[in-house]
Amino acid sequence: MRLLTFFGLLYLVAAVKCCDDSQQSTSKLRRSDSQAPIGSHPTIPVGKGDRFQGGRIIPRGLGTRLNGTSFNLHSSLNRKEIESALKGLAKEYGFETFTAPYQTYNGVSVGGGKIGGGCPDAYRIFFTAQIHAQERGAADNLLYFISDLLYAREHGTGLTYGPRTYTHKDVLKVLSTGIVFIPLVNPDGFEWDVQNNVCWRKNRNPVSSIPGNPRSIGVDLNRNYDFLWDFPNKFSHEVQKTNPLALASNDPASPAFHGLSPFSEPETRNVKWIMDTYRKVRWYMDIHSNLGSVLYSWGDARNQVTRPSMNFRNPTYNSVRGDLALDAYREYISPSDLKTVRAVTRKTVEGMVATHSRNYTAEQAVGLYPTSGSGDDYSFSRSQVNPRLNKVYGFTMEFGFHNYHDPSGCTWYPTVEEYHKSVAEVGAGLMEYLLAVTEFGFGDPVSRPCGFHGGLRHRVQAWKLRVKDYLGDLKIKVSGSRLSKIRLFLRGGF
Ligand SMILES: [Zn+2]
Numbered sequence: 262m263r264l265l266t267f268f269g270l271l272y273l274v275a276a277v278k279c280c281d282d283s284q285q286s287t288s289k290l291r292r293s294d295s296q297a298p299i300g301s302h303p304t305i306p307v308g309k310g311d312r313f314q315g316g317r318i319i320p321r322g323l324g325t326r327l328n329g330t331s332f333n334l335h336s337s338l339n340r341k342e343i344e345s346a347l348k349g350l351a352k353e354y355g356f357e358t359f360t361a362p363y364q365t366y367n368g369v370s371v372g373g374g375k376i377g378g379g380c381p382d383a384y385r386i387f388f389t390a391q392i393h394a395q396e397r398g399a400a401d402n403l404l405y406f407i408s409d410l411l412y413a414r415e416h417g418t419g420l421t422y423g424p425r426t427y428t429h430k431d432v433l434k435v436l437s438t439g440i441v442f443i444p445l446v447n448p449d450g451f452e453w454d455v456q457n458n459v460c461w462r463k464n465r466n467p468v469s470s471i472p473g474n475p476r477s478i479g480v481d482l483n484r485n486y487d488f489l490w491d492f493p494n495k496f497s498h499e500v501q502k503t504n505p506l507a508l509a510s511n512d513p514a515s516p517a518f519h520g521l522s523p524f525s526e527p528e529t530r531n532v533k534w535i536m537d538t539y540r541k542v543r544w545y546m547d548i549h550s551n552l553g554s555v556l557y558s559w560g561d562a563r564n565q566v567t568r569p570s571m572n573f574r575n576p577t578y579n580s581v582r583g584d585l586a587l588d589a590y591r592e593y594i595s596p597s598d599l600k601t602v603r604a605v606t607r608k609t610v611e612g613m614v615a616t617h618s619r620n621y622t623a624e625q626a627v628g629l630y631p632t633s634g635s636g637d638d639y640s641f642s643r644s645q646v647n648p649r650l651n652k653v654y655g656f657t658m659e660f661g662f663h664n665y666h667d668p669s670g671c672t673w674y675p676t677v678e679e680y681h682k683s684v685a686e687v688g689a690g691l692m693e694y695l696l697a698v699t700e701f702g703f704g705d706p707v708s709r710p711c712g713f714h715g716g717l718r719h720r721v722q723a724w725k726l727r728v729k730d731y732l733g734d735l736k737i738k739v740s741g742s743r744l745s746k747i748r749l750f751l752r753g754g755f
Contacts, residue, residue, distance in 0.1 A: 302664070302666035302676045302677075302678070303666075303676060303677050304664065304666065304667045304668070304674045304675070304676055304677075305334075305335075305336060305337050305397075305398075305674075305675055305676060305677045305679075305680040306336045306337070307336060307337050307338075307339050307397070307455050308336035308337065308338055308339050308342055309336075309339070310341075311339075311341045311342055311345050312342055313342055313345035313346050313348075313349050314345065315345050315348065315349075316345050316346075316348035316349035316351075316352055317349065318349060319349045319350060319353045319408070320346045320349060320350060320404060320405060320408045321405075321408050321409075321412055322404075322405030322406060322408045322409035322412070322684065322688060323405065323409070323422065323681075323684050323685050323688065324405075324406070324409035324413070324420035324421055324422050324427075324685070324688045324692075325408075325409050325412045325413055325416070325418060325420060325421075326421075327421075334401075334680060334681060334684060335677075337397050337398055337401055337675070337680060338400060338401045338404070339455055340445065340448055340451060340452050340455070343400050343401075343404065343444055343445050344372065344445075346404045346408075346444075347372055347373075347374055347404065347444060350374070350404070350407060350408060350411060351374055353411070353415075354376075354411040354414070354415060356374055356375060356376045356411075357374065357375050358372055358373065358374045358375075359372065359373055359374070359375065360372055361373065361443065361531035361534055361535070362530075362531070362534055363527030363528070363530045363531050363534070364527060365447075365448055365449045365464065365465075365527055365528060366449055366464065366465050366466040366467070366527070367448075367449045367452075367465060369448045369449060369452075371443060371445065371446065371448060371527075371528065371531050372443070372445075373441065373442055373443035373444070373535070374407070374441075374442055375439070375440070375441050375442075376407060376410065376411065376436065376439075376440050376442075377410075377435070377436030377437060377438060377439050377440055378436075378437065378438065378439020378440070383439040383541070384439035384440065384441045384539040384541065384542060385438045385439050385541055385542060385543045385544060385698075385703045386438050386439065386440040386441070386542065386543075386544050386545075386546075386695065386698070387440075387441050387442070387535055387536065387539065387542045387544070387545045387546070387640075387653075388403055388440065388441075388442040388443075388545075388546050388547075388548065388691075389442070389443045389446050389532055389545075389546075389547050389548065389636070390402070390403040390442075390443070390444050390445065390446065390547075390548035391444065391445045391446055391447055391451055391548075392446040392447050392482045392483050392528070392532075392547060392549070392636065393447070393450075393462050393481075393482075393483065393549055393673075394447050394450030394451045394453065394454040394461045394462055394463070394464075395454050395460045395461050395462055395671060395673045395674070396549050396550040396551065396673050397454075397550075397673060397674050397675060397680075398550060398660070398661065398675050398680050398683055398684075399548045399549060399550060399660070400444040400445045400451075401680075401684065402548065402660060402683055402684055402687035402688070403442060403444045403548055403687070403691075404444050405684050405687075405688065406687060406688045406691050406692075407440075407442065409688055410432055410435065410436055413429060413432040414429075414432055414433065414436060417429055418432075419431065419432060420432060420688070420692060422612075422615075422616045422685040422686070422688045422689035422692070423615065423616040423617055423685055423689070424615060424616075425612060425615045425616060425689045425692075427692050427696075431692070431696060434696065434699055435692065435695035435696060435699065437699075438695060438698065438699060438703070440695075441535055441539050441542065443531065443532070443535070446482065446528050446531070446532065447464050447482055447528050449464050449465040449466075450462070450463055450464045450465055450479060450482075453465055458669050458671070458674075459669075459671075460669065460670070460671035460673065460674075461479075462479075462481060462516045463478070463479030463480050463481050463482070463516060463518065464479050464480055464482055464526055464528055465478055465479050466478070466479055466480055466520075466526060467479075468521065468525075469513035469518070469520075469521060470513055471513060471514060474514055476514045476516075477512075477513040477514040477518075478513075479518070480518055480519065480520040480525065480526050481509070481510075481515075481516060481517045481518055481519060481520075482526055482528050482529050482636075483547075483549075483634070483635050483636055484509040484510075484517055484518070484519035484520070484632070484633060484634040484635065485519055485520045485523065485524065485525060485526050485529045485634055486523060486524070486529055486532075486533075486634045486635060486636050486638070486639035487523035487524055487634075487639055488561075488573070488633070488634055488635065488638040488639040488642050489561050489573055489582070489633045489634065489638075490509075490519060490522075490523040490633060490634040491633075492508055492509045492519070492633040492634070493511070494579060495573075495579050495582060495633065496508060496561075496579070496582050496583040496584075496631065496633065497579075497580055497581050497582060497583055497584040497587070498580075499584045499586075499587065500582075500583040500584050500585075500630075500631060504630045504631070507630045507631075507632065508583065508630070508631055508632060508633055509632065509633040509634055519633065519634050523634065529636070532636060533639075536640060536643065536653060540650070540651055541651055541703065541704075542651065542653055543651060543652065543653060543654065543698070543702075543703045543704055544605075544653070544654050544656075544694075544698045544703075545636075545637065545640040545653050545654065545655045545656065546656045546657075546658055546691070546694060547636050547637055547655070547656070547657050547658070548657075548658045548660065548687070549657055549658065549659050549660075550659060550660050550661045550673055550675070550683070551659060551660065551661040551662055551663055551664075551672065551673055551675070552659035552662075553619065553620060553621050553622065553659060553660075553661065553662045554610075554621060554622045554623070554624050554659045555606045555609045555610050555613070555621065555622075555623055555624070555656060555657070555658050555659070555690065556606070556624055556625065556626040556628070556637065556656060556657040556658075556659065557602035557603060557605070557606045557623070557624075557625060557626060557654075557656055558592075558594060558602060558625075558626060558637060558638060558641040558654070558655055558656075559573075559592040559594065559625070559626060559627060559638055559641070560625075560626035560627050560628075560631065560632045560635050560637060560638045561573060561582065561583055561592055561627065561631045561632065561633065561638060562582060562583055562585070562590055562591050562592040562627060562631055563585065563588070563591045563592070563625065563627055564591060564592055564593075564594045564599060564625060564627075565591035565592065565593060565594075566593070566594060566595065566596045566599055568591075568593060569593050569595075570593075571590065571591065571592075571593055572592060572593040572645070573592060573642060573645075574645070574646065578590045582631075583631035583633075585627070585629075585630070585631070598654070601654065601701050602654055602656070603623070604697065604701070605654070605656070605694060605697045605698060605701065606623040606624075606656065607623045608693045608694065608696070608697040609623070609656070609658070609690045609691075609693050609694040609697070610622065610623040610690070611693060612686075612689035612690045612691075612692060612693030612694070613660070613686040613687070613689060613690040613693075615689060616682070616685045616686045616688075616689045617682050617685065617686060619662070619682070619686070621686070621690075626638070626657060635657075636655065636657075637655035637656055637657045638655060639655070640653040640654075640655035641653060641654060641655040651704065652704065654698075656694075658687070658690060658691075660683045660686060660687050660690070661675055661679055661682070661683045661686075662679065664676050664679055
């Protein structure tokens with residue numbers, strides 16, 4: 262979530278609802294009663310208990326259900342359900358899960374999964390969600406999309422999101438890329454927000470907290486990455502004055518507090534660990550809400566393609582970096598990279614728009630103001646800082662639009678309608694994203710699937726799919742003349 266909007270709304274919330282404990286408990290009470298519709302735009306409640314029963318019930322998204330089928334996603338997922346969903350999907354479809362190495366402040370292990378690809382080095386795509394705690398539905402959307410892909414693979418079907426359809430072959434194509442994903446990057450912040458309904462953005466690390474100020478707990482994880490993290494020295498003083506909160510903050514009470522050092526937080530170290538471990542990851546998407554946009558690099562300044570020396574590593578520009586009005590600094594991106602990221606962003610947005618005709622936009626991440634320490638920029642900067650590392654194109658998806666009807670004033674808590682729409686929009690957006698990146702490639706040939714994990718059934722299924730895929734390819738490739746040659750060959754004519 263971009264912070265200009267964030268703070269505008271936060272102040273609006275503050276104006277109508279103060280943040281002392283009594284008011285927070287009022288909000289909590291209202292939330293726990295929120296199973297009942299509020300006006301004509303009820304906020305979707307967070308689920309209670311575990312609808313997936315520890316993994317015994319398998320999640321299924323909207324993309325594999327018949328178009329027009331009424332399916333009521335009556336509540337969003339709580340933390341336990343996110344964990345159970347991952348567990349159930351892994352068991353049902355036979356993929357590997359992992360536990361990232363760094364536990365959160367509250368001692369929670371962060372889990373993820375790896376689907377498609379099949380070879381140890383074949384993971385080219387990385388998805389994360391829910392780094393910002395209050396952006397409800399982010400983890401859900403990713404998990405339902407993964408569910409769709411796996412269900413379609415298993416049952417030989419395609420996917421449908423509104424009027425947009427994808428074939429079974431499309432599903433196999435995107436799965437062949439190999440996807441690593443973490444649905445819940447920030448479990449501590451998420452849990453706190455679900456329990457208290459305080460529109461919480463950060464994690465819950467109290468290391469810099471100020472006694473008596475509960476808002477000073479936590480770090481904004483999307484300002485904690487090692488990309489121009491040291492904003493007081495790396496950005497113009499002007500931008501620090503005009504956008505003191507959006508850029509990043511040294512104030513622990515700020516929602517944009519960037520922590521004590523780059524990667525001071527276990528949650529961001531977990532994301533880095535994936536990029537370090539799966540070194541062929543080429544495409545990274547971080548899923549946020551709710552600006553109705555998809556963002557491409559860079560986020561610190563406007564792009565330029567003519568002066569490679571004008572870049573984030575060059576201290577000459579520290580005094581002017583980020584000052585969009587002065588425009589004395591723009592961040593370098595090669596013309597081919599710019600063309601690539603724009604095209605992929607545009608395709609992703611097309612998928613999201615097609616689903617419900619809502620006005621999603623493709624934008625450069627800098628938008629109206631610069632940011633420091635964000636994950637998408639960090640991913641894209643890695644190979645420039647260390648040329649031995651793989652190039653990673655980083656994107657941010659801002660699904661959905663503000664909910665101005667929530668009684669607590671938190672616009673990130675989606676309405677029932679908003680939640681349903683987003684599940685489909687994110688599904689179509691991610692399908693288009695994956696299909697687009699297969700066109701742009703991975704820097705080297707993608708390995709064919711090496712077999713799925715999870716027992717004989719899945720191995721047999723994998724072989725069947727491969728044969729089917731091969732026959733499908735053959736059918737397309739065989740033109741009239743080739744067909745004649747094959748017939749000739751079969752008749753022993755060669
Ligand atoms: Zn966000």
